[in-house]
Each structure stands twice: as C-alpha cells, then as structure tokens.
Amino acid sequence: MTATVRYSDVEVGTEIPERVFPVRRIDLVRYAGASGDFNPIHWNERTAKAVGLPDVIAHGMFTMAQAGRLVTDWVGDPGALVEYKVRFSAPVVVPDDEKGAEVTVSGVVKEKLDGNLVRVALTARSGGAKVLARSTAVVRLA
Template sequence: MTATVKYDEVEVGQQIPAADYTVRRLDLVMYAGASGDFNQIHWNERFAKAVGLPDVIAHGMFTMAQGGRFVTDWAGDPGAVVDYGVRFSSMVVVPDDDQGAVITVSGVIEEKLDDKRVVVALTARSGDARVLSKARAVVRLA
C-alpha cells in the first residue's frame, strides 16, 4: 500500500502520476459475477459485434472503478474517497488476446477544501479515447 498522503503536502495544480490498469476478458467475466451485470456485450464477442460494437466492451462501472482505485491507491486509504462522480464518454474495447486493453488514469489536485479534503480531477483514457469525462473525486487526506 502507498504511504498515506497528507493534506499539508499537496497543492492545487499538483499532478498525480498516471497509472495503467490492464483489462482482460477474464476481468470482465469476474466483474459480471460480482456485479450481477451479465449483459453479453461484456463477454460475448459475436453478440457485441452483432449489436454494432467493435468488440467486447468493459462495463462502465468497471471503468469507473479503476478511477476510484487510482485515487485510493494514491491517497493510501481505501476509505478516503467521500464523493466520486464521472460521465462515461467512450468505451473500453477489450480484445480477446493476452494484452487486453489498458485504462490509463491520471489526476490533478483541482481544489483544497476545508476538513482536509481535496478535489481530484481525473483523466482516464484507453487507447486514443478519453473514457471518463467530468471525473471528480473528493478525498479526505490525513
């Protein structure tokens, strides 16, 4: 686990280094089991293409979770996120190969609030596409 980030150690405009999260089809099948979302577009290539998608796509909430994971990994505390919201702006296409897809998440401290909270603006990309927009997390730091 990363060391706990302290409120006094961050500044508005500070960049949080990017992290890559690999997504393979197996991850989507496991997520489907955990979430109960068994929509075939998330695991059946033939079905996904039949409905006009380029291939199997990751669940939106799975993609969103990678942003939350990024913030909690950075903060060093899984309970640090007190508010989190995103808009889904593009799909994470997951090919059936050993490499899968990669979601790259980065952040910047956008605002310092009272009670040791900060607003982190997130950027999440997969390939050339921005997959989350208006992604913001309010994080309580040590």
C-alpha cells in the same frame, strides 16, 4: 499501496502519478460474477458486434473502479473517498487476445477544500480515447 498523503503537503496542481490498468476478457468475466452484470456485450464478441459495438466492451462501472483505484491507492485509504463522479464518454474495447486493453488514469488536485478535503480531476483513456469525462473525486487527506 500504502501512502499517507497530508493535506499540508498538497497544493492545487499536485499530480497523482499516472497508472496503467490492464483489462482482459477474464477480468470482465470475473467482474460480471461479482457484480451480477452478465450482459453479453461484456463477454461475447458476436453479441457485441450485433448491437453495433466494435468488440466486447468493459463494464462502465469496472472502468470507473479502475479510475477510483488511482485515488484510493494515492491516499492509502479507500475510506477517504468522500465523493466520486464520472461521465462515461467512450467504451473500453477489449480484444480477445493475451494483452486485452489498457486504461490509463491520471489525476491532478484542482481545489483544496475545508476539512482536509481536496477535489481531484481524473483523466482516463483507452485506445486513444477519453473514456471518462468530467471525472472528479473528493478525498479526505491526513
């Protein structure tokens, strides 16, 4: 996505359109290879259940990255992301089927700051649960 979001066009309350990001087991295997995080709770159902999880779960940082994509795609420039904070509040459970799971992310501008910066509050849900809490991003707009 390429977009040019201008500071002058954005007000507090401006909503970033919701996006749904699919998460399948193959995505987790690829992420494990890229990140070096091969913890079996992210790819092995037996191990995940043995430690008390309902099934394989997505890497927290993978989930965080999907929420970050909402903002960087909206702005049109990953380099515009100045600050990004989240708290993990629930896991993204990824069943072993064709569909996998989905992470639904939305955002709203909560504050306009000096220097063409805005603070965006993010909401991320999966399987009916809020998976990221107190998630905010500060981005520099054109």
